[in-house]
Amino acid sequence: MKQSLGLASSFLFEFMNKHFLVLLSFSSLVIAANSVFAQSPGEADKPNILWISAEDHGPHLGAYGDEYATTPNLDAFAKRAYRYNKASSNVPVCAPARTTIISGMYPPSTGSHHMRSRVPAPEWLTFYPVYLQEAGYYTSNNSKEDYNLVTDDKGWDDSSNTAHWKNAPEGKPFFSIFNFTGSHESKIRNDHPNPKHDPAKAPLPPYHPDRIEVRKDWAQYYDRLTEADQFFAMRLKELEEAGLADDTIVWYWADHGSGMPRSKRYAGWSGLHVPLIVHFPEKWKHLAPKGYSEGGDTDRLVGFIDFPATLLSLAGVSIPDYYHGHAFAGDQQTPDPKYSYGFRGRMDERPDSSRMITDGRYYLIRNHYTHIPHGQYVLYQQRTPTTAVWNQMFKDGQLNDIQSQFWKPHPREELFDLENDYHGIHNLADSKKHQSIKKRLNKALDDHLTRTADLGFIPEPFIQAQAKGGEGISPVPSGREMLKNAPDFGVSILKEINLGQDFAAKLKHPYSPVRYWAIMQMLGASNQPVYAYNEHLVVNALKDPEPIVAVAAAECLGTHSTRKAHQESAVSTLMQYAKFPGNELFLTVHALNALEHLKDKGLELPPEAAELTQKHPDIPKIFDYYRPQIIERF
Numbered sequence: 001m002k003q004s005l006g007l008a009s010s011f012l013f014e015f016m017n018k019h020f021l022v023l024l025s026f027s028s029l030v031i032a033a034n035s036v037f038a039q040s041p042g043e044a045d046k047p048n049i050l051w052i053s054a055e056d057h058g059p060h061l062g063a064y065g066d067e068y069a070t071t072p073n074l075d076a077f078a079k080r081a082y083r084y085n086k087a088s089s090n091v092p093v094c095a096p097a098r099t100t101i102i103s104g105m106y107p108p109s110t111g112s113h114h115m116r117s118r119v120p121a122p123e124w125l126t127f128y129p130v131y132l133q134e135a136g137y138y139t140s141n142n143s144k145e146d147y148n149l150v151t152d153d154k155g156w157d158d159s160s161n162t163a164h165w166k167n168a169p170e171g172k173p174f175f176s177i178f179n180f181t182g183s184h185e186s187k188i189r190n191d192h193p194n195p196k197h198d199p200a201k202a203p204l205p206p207y208h209p210d211r212i213e214v215r216k217d218w219a220q221y222y223d224r225l226t227e228a229d230q231f232f233a234m235r236l237k238e239l240e241e242a243g244l245a246d247d248t249i250v251w252y253w254a255d256h257g258s259g260m261p262r263s264k265r266y267a268g269w270s271g272l273h274v275p276l277i278v279h280f281p282e283k284w285k286h287l288a289p290k291g292y293s294e295g296g297d298t299d300r301l302v303g304f305i306d307f308p309a310t311l312l313s314l315a316g317v318s319i320p321d322y323y324h325g326h327a328f329a330g331d332q333q334t335p336d337p338k339y340s341y342g343f344r345g346r347m348d349e350r351p352d353s354s355r356m357i358t359d360g361r362y363y364l365i366r367n368h369y370t371h372i373p374h375g376q377y378v379l380y381q382q383r384t385p386t387t388a389v390w391n392q393m394f395k396d397g398q399l400n401d402i403q404s405q406f407w408k409p410h411p412r413e414e415l416f417d418l419e420n421d422y423h424g425i426h427n428l429a430d431s432k433k434h435q436s437i438k439k440r441l442n443k444a445l446d447d448h449l450t451r452t453a454d455l456g457f458i459p460e461p462f463i464q465a466q467a468k469g470g471e472g473i474s475p476v477p478s479g480r481e482m483l484k485n486a487p488d489f490g491v492s493i494l495k496e497i498n499l500g501q502d503f504a505a506k507l508k509h510p511y512s513p514v515r516y517w518a519i520m521q522m523l524g525a526s527n528q529p530v531y532a533y534n535e536h537l538v539v540n541a542l543k544d545p546e547p548i549v550a551v552a553a554a555e556c557l558g559t560h561s562t563r564k565a566h567q568e569s570a571v572s573t574l575m576q577y578a579k580f581p582g583n584e585l586f587l588t589v590h591a592l593n594a595l596e597h598l599k600d601k602g603l604e605l606p607p608e609a610a611e612l613t614q615k616h617p618d619i620p621k622i623f624d625y626y627r628p629q630i631i632e633r634f
Contacts, residue, residue, distance in 0.1 A: 046136065046173040046315055047284045048248035050165065052235050054180040054228040055094065055144075056259035059085075059275040061225065068203050070196055070226045073233035074252060074277065081250075081279035082289060083297040086360055088340050089256040090303045092264055092271025093347060097256050097304055099148040102127050104308040104323040106343065108454040111463045111475035112148035114345035116622055120467055121149040122474040125322070128308035129155025132175050135315045138168035140176045150472070166242070175311070180231040183224040185259025188217050189384045197222040205270075205423050206402050207262055209393055213385040221260060249284055249314060252277045261387040262406050266374055267344045267354040267365050268424045269416070276302065278329070287314055289329045301340040301360055302328050324452055339444050346460060349626040350376040351590055353456055355494075357445040362434075363424065364441040365414040368456075368494055368517075370524030371559070371597075375406040379629040409524070412496060413438070446491045455479040457493040457513050459548045461587035482511060493517050499530050507537050512546035519549065523556040531560045539566065542573050547587050551577050555594035558603055567603055571595070575606065580613050585623060592630040599634065610634045 061071045063078035064085075089097045090106070095116045099107045103125060107113035110122065129139040133155055140163035141156050158167060165176035199215035202222070208214050232252060239245050257263035257271040264271060280288040291298060305325035312319050313330025326334040342356030353368035381387050393399050394407040402425045415431075415438050416424040428434045449456075455463070455475060463475045483489050493514055497506060499522055506518035519541060525531060531538075538560075541553035550573060558570030577583055578591035592612070599605050614628045 047287065048165070048173050048244060049175045049311065049314060050235070050239060050248050050250045051175075051177040052180070052232050052250065052252050053177065054182075054225075054231070054252075054254045055184040056256065056264055057183050057221070057225055057228065057254045057275075058257045058263060058270065058273050059087075060222065060258065061229075061275055063277065064275060066203075068197065068201065069222055071229040073229045073236070074275075077232070077236070077250075077252065077279065078277050078295070080294045081277050082292050082294075084276040084278075084302050085297055085299050086301050086340070086358075087253070087274050087276035088272045088301070088303040088342060088358075089254075089274050090272065090305055090340075090342050091344060092256050092266050092342075094144075094255050095146045095148050096343075096345065098144070098146050100304045101307045102129075102145075102147050102154070103149055104128060104305070104320065104325060106305060106324050106341070106452050106454070107148060108343050108345070108456045109324070109452045109476070110149060111455045111458065111467075111479065113343055113456065114148070114460050115347050116146070117148045117346075117460065117464070118150055118620070118622070119148055119463065120472040120474045121151040122476045125149070125151070126320070127151060127153070127155045128311060129175070131155075131312055131317050131320075132315055133157070135317045136172060137315065138165070138172045138174045140165055140167065140174065142176070142178050144179045144181070166238075173315075175315075178231075178235050179255075180228050182227045182231065183221075183254075183259070185264055185381075185384065187224050188221050188259050190220075192220050192223045195219065195223055196226055205262075206425055207406060207423060208260075208386065209390055209399060209403055211386075211389055211393075213389045217260060217384060217386040221258060246281045246283055248281065249287070250279045259384070261375070261381060261384060261390060265344075265347045265378065265381065266406075267342070267356055267367070268374075268414075269358070269363050269418055270423065271344075272342050272356070280329075287330050290333060292329075299360060300328060300336045301338075301358070303340050305341075339441075339448070341445070341448050343454075343456070345456070346586075346589075347376070348378050348380055349589060349593070349629045350378055351460065351593060352376065353494075355445060355449065355454075355456070357441050357448065358418070359441065359444075361417065361419045362437050362441060363416045363418050364438065364445065365410075366442075366445065366494075367410045367412055367414070369520065370412050371409055371520075373407050374410050377633065379632065412524075413442075415441075449491050449494075453480050453483055454490050457490045457517065458482075459513060459516050459590075461548045461584050461590060462512065462546070464586050465584045482513075486511070497521060499525055499527070499534070503534050504537055507541060512544070512549055515541070515544060515546070515549045516552050519552040519556050523552065523559060528560070535561060535566070539569070542569060547577055547583065548590060551587065551591050551594060554591075555597060558594070558598040559601060567598075571598065571603060571605060574598070575609065578609075578612055580616060580627065581618060585619060589626055589630070592627060596630055596633055605634065 060066045060069050062069045062075040090100050091097050093115055096107050096113050099112050112119040132139050139157050141159040142163040143161045165174040168174040197219040199219040202215045202218040239248055253276045254274045306328055309319045309323050309325040310327045310329050313327035313332040319332055340358050344354040355366045357364050394404055413429040415428040458479055466475055507515050509515055538553050538557050542550055544550045554570040554573040557566050574591045574595045578588050580588045
């Protein structure tokens with residue numbers, strides 16, 4: 001018995017000795033497999049992604065050929081990264097631009113396209129950081145959000161001034177944003193403590209007058225870009241010192257055009273054109289854009305609308321069907337698009353509406369409010385010396401035609417050849433040579449508005465009244481219902497109508513937006529006989545059951561009528577709807593704007609106009625300066 005046990009033990013020892021390495025390898029495989037299965041589904045091996053962004057600047061970098069710029073760190077980065085020459089923010093101001101990115105949808109599709117409009121998000125919309133969290137990512141944002149859409153879950157593990165990828169749990173991939181605020185518009189107007197750029201050498205665009213205030217502002221703008229460059233270098237150094245540079249995809253971008261006037265808030269290309277430079281380390285080059293090369297560049301049309309789709313593509317997450325953008329990197333890349341689109345809504349206290357499209361060379365702007373200029377008097381913008389001086393020179397008749405365009409009522413359509421006219425100063429909309437180009441772009445823009453269910457045809461006070469009166473209801477369902485019941489409604493309503501033949505019919509339409517836009521077109525019309533023929537209809541519209549239609553009618557009547565009684569009725573109606581409380585907040589903003597326009601045309605306002613309620617506890621803090629900024633000019 002003992003002999004048998006000894007033989008058995010000897011055999012077992014010999015077997016284990018011979019097969020030890022095999023058993024050890026098998027055990028290692030089992031342990032590794034268990035480790036993988038213990039992770040979240042998306043944590044296996046994904047790239048870290050770092051976004052470094054800056055506020056309010058266009059592609060005024062050495063990497064983009066700007067010889068006046070002092071941006072050595074970004075220039076060096078571009079030599080080992082990939083530069084996008086025609087990147088667009090899709091909108092020329094921060095909140096709607098960031099709303100585009102966070103939602104993956106064009107904000108006009110959700111009614112969130114106006115500056116800081118705070119609209120409830122539809123329940124099916126998920127912010128992209130949530131998708132990244134579900135894929136196993138740690139998400140941090142340092143720290144600007146500024147989203148127009150309101151939702152309970154934004155998807156950030158940390159969104160604060162202390163948020164950092166360093167706080168990610170060990171083994172988790174991270175997605176982190178660092179936003180530089182030192183290049184913001186507000187910094188241009190503050191004297192720089194250590195100026196680097198000589199104002200005398202500042203390159204001035206042809207639309208700006210050559211004044212010392214203008215040169216100084218441009219020089220300070222470039223000084224702030226040098227600071228953005230240093231901020232970028234600091235964030236990149238953190239990554240390298242942590243030994244994570246080889247594991248991390250890095251993007252640099254800015255949130256819209258420069259903070260100088262006729263860039264930020266402007267519907268033209270200078271308002272939308274931004275830098276975008278991306279770097280893929282060797283480990284992740286299989287996810288890089290097609291054609292990627294270190295130090296290379298591309299003319300592919302990309303926009304903020306494409307950012308979330310590209311992020312999910314890099315993370316291996318399926319792109320939601322409701323996204324409007326397309327991935328330009330990752331495993332779900334798409335061919336180069338033919339067009340890039342833009343939009344513009346209310347800017348602070350000034351209502352406006354434009355839609356834009358470019359094929360990379362030609363840039364079309366479609367303006368819906370033709371009675372006002374691109375350069376409306378936005379008080380915050382007027383605090384920049386260039387804006388104030390430029391505006392005053394226009395009033396004093398000291399500008400040439402090119403410099404004056406910004407301050408004159410804009411035409412219905414503008415078409416620019418960016419290849420030969422980058423600054424967009426020669427409008428080709430009426431050029432016979434360019435009619436086929438304009439027709440093609442207009443058709444593509446119409447298709448885009450229909451495809452994305454653009455709700456820009458719904459006036460903002462109507463949207464806001466529904467959102468608040470309906471206890472936080474998104475405007476998407478009702479807006480899409482209108483589109484469903486009236487095919488092509490959103491596109492056709494914003495097209496020019498025959499005011500002589502169609503005006504009366506439009507004012508009888510059951511949908512209030514149709515009535516509103518018909519009156520707005522009459523307001524912008526210059527054909528006095530056509531207006532005179534229809535004046536009685538405008539007078540009747542003062543009693544329209546939808547307040548925003550009555551406000552539009554009052555401004556139209558006060559603008560065009562030569563009868564004092566009609567002018568007084570117009571002012572009285574606007575005074576009624578300008579009061580808060582008692583009216584929806586943004587309705588009062590529209591009414592106050594109309595009163596100011598009539599005052600500028602020479603109509604006398606009653607003394608009570610200057611005493612309209614300026615502050616009220618029911619006005620959210622983020623909006624409480626809109627009304628005072630208008631009233632201040634009374």
